[in-house]
Amino acid sequence: MSPSPLLLVLLLLLRLHPAPACDSSISNLSCFYNFNRSIRCEWTTNRTDACSMQAHNINPQNLSQFIPFNSNRCALEATDRPRLRRCTLHFHKKVWILSTDVLSLNLSCVHVPRCLGTKYRPEHHSNIKLDALDAPVVNGSRLSWKKPNILKSLVILQYQPQWTLQDRPWADGWDRVPREEHWAELQADSLVLGQKYRARVRVRVYVNVLSTWSDWSPALSWASAVGQEPRRGSEEAGLWLWPLFGVVFVLGLLLVSFWRSR
Structure with a gap:
């Protein structure tokens, strides 16, 4: 099915207005794609001012990639770990990430005049980390x-x-x-x-x-509702034997000491 005129206009506008240029790469940033339309980013930093992440697809391979994210910007929130901040980018339900796609991730902070940027390939094996499973x-x-x-x-x-x-x-x-x-x-x-x-x-x-x-x-x-019967008898016997061995050992030491003192 051919794309609609409106979609073609949107594509043209995206080509004419590329992602803003940012300074060099972001240090101490880790982002993981969960194979389900979300990218979670973690940034280790000493900054305490308000910061946010924004994503742009810089080489989309199909028209669905031009559909905007549900939230292509997320605020980096503090966590219970010192210096670690985290946020999650959510994709539109119609977006399908391809193995060749590359995103531009831009990080902006209130007290920094220019954003920081890095390129990110979601489907690279080192960038994939699925969400934690439910308890078994x-x-x-x-x-x-x-x-x-x-x-x-x-x-x-x-x-x-x-x-x-x-x-x-x-x-x-x-x-x-x-x-x-x-x-x-x-x-x-x-x-x-x-x-x-x-x-x-x-x-x-x-x-x-x-x-x-x-x-x-x-x-x-x-x-456990299955398995071997607990060996209570042997355990109780063991609890009694150790004190008994201790008493015998002490009596032996006293006896040896007595005979040597004679």
Whole structure:
């Protein structure tokens, strides 16, 4: 279908009014495309004045790219981390990002006379980071999670689940090798009935090479309904044996000391 005259006029105006020129690249800026019409940017800076980001497509490959963003400007807000500011650019629902597209990201601050700029290619593998998944769910010994909401279906997704005992750090837990299935078997014989566990999962996408991992999902906490019976008898025996060994050891030391003093 041929473009309408109005759309052609808009294209011409965009060609006649390119994105404003800015100074050299922005240091300490990281932006990630979530494969779902959003780009989240994080900037580490000592600045405290009001700053904002704006995006322009400088080499669109199809007409839909000229449809404006829902919000092609976002304010960089403070976070709970010192010096870190963050904002998210949202695309119009009809915009389709292509692998060849390059954006111009411009950063402006109230007390800086000239903006800073950098070029950004959303679909470069190092710039892709999917949104964190929802917390997984467990059914018996099977851990599962929902697939991410992304625009492109013909991509390979890899997931990495992780689980551990409720009161243990994640570093002491079990990591599964990245997998394409959105579920994992926890092996019932390795679980203890009634024991409390927690689990989380993250995801990345394969675009020629692997992208950055997403943030971890919220953790699921549960008491296992399957697994081996807890060995309470042996545990209680162990609790009694250690004090007994201590008493025997002390008595042995006293006896040796007594005989040497004679």
